[in-house]
Amino acid sequence: MSRPAIPKEEATRYAKVLNEIGSKYDFDPLLAVSMIHYESRWLPGAASDDGEDYGLGQVRARFVGACRGEEDPVHAPSDACKAVKANLLAGEVNLRQMGVIIGANKKMCVEKRGKMKPELWIAGYQGLSQPERNKWCTPGPTTTRVMDYHKELLATLSPKPKAVAAKVPAKGAVAAKTPVVAKGAVAAKAPVAAKGTAPTAAKSAAAAKAPAKAPAKVAPAKAAPAKATPAKAAPGKPAKSSKGPRAQGVIHEPRHR
Secondary structure (H helix, E strand, O other): OOOOOOOHHHHHHHHHHHHHHHHHHOOOHHHHHHHHHHHOOOOOOOEOOOOOEEOOOOEEHHHOHHHOOOOOOOOOOOHHHHHHHHHOOOHHHHHHHHHHHHHHHHHHHHHHHOOOOHHHHHHHHOOOOEHHHOEOOOOOHHHHHHHHHHHHHHHHHOOOOOOOOOOOOOOOOOOOOOOOOOOOOOOOOOOOOOOOOOOOOOOOHHHHOOOOOOOOOOOOOOOOOOOOOOOOOOOOOOOOOOOOOOOOOOOOOOOOO
């Protein structure tokens, strides 16, 4: 999302280190992803214009290794300090150093603020502490941007809930229709055939239980004088068949680490 053209092999190497430092220093690796998005747009060779910050996490070189304690590590660095700066341009090295800085800021925020919320130690990482005013780990606008981007990452990368597929009737099946009775109306009762008479053509509960091939409709027998020939059953109509429904501005923040 920050650098779409990054080779998969390079991204995989960085992801491995991020998981490693996240586990070691107890933080969500996606927080580091968000920080790097605003620090360097995931360009390992990025360096600040003032010559202070290097690599993916824009690590301040003057506080690392041989550069620490030098009189002018920016304009007159020793050979050893130059080697440190060159090393910080290697992605994995920079991420591991970033982990060290995150761990130190988490510890500092607990000591100075009694808290270890991500926005506090991220503010410390961004150099927003003010020791001269006894203000430590104070979030600013850049901290808010990182936290907002972290929320965006979570929303984008979290697995989506699976949709429940609706059941489709079997091919050729007929869905049973439930009769609808108007409000306040009384449902008509099925007629009861007189004892000894043939069933009527009216639909009844008994007819619903009949086998698939329903017998032809039969007309009710007519009353006749004695010894009269019984009425013939009227031929029924065949049932109708129905078928079912088928980055690249780099943010350079002062750091006090």
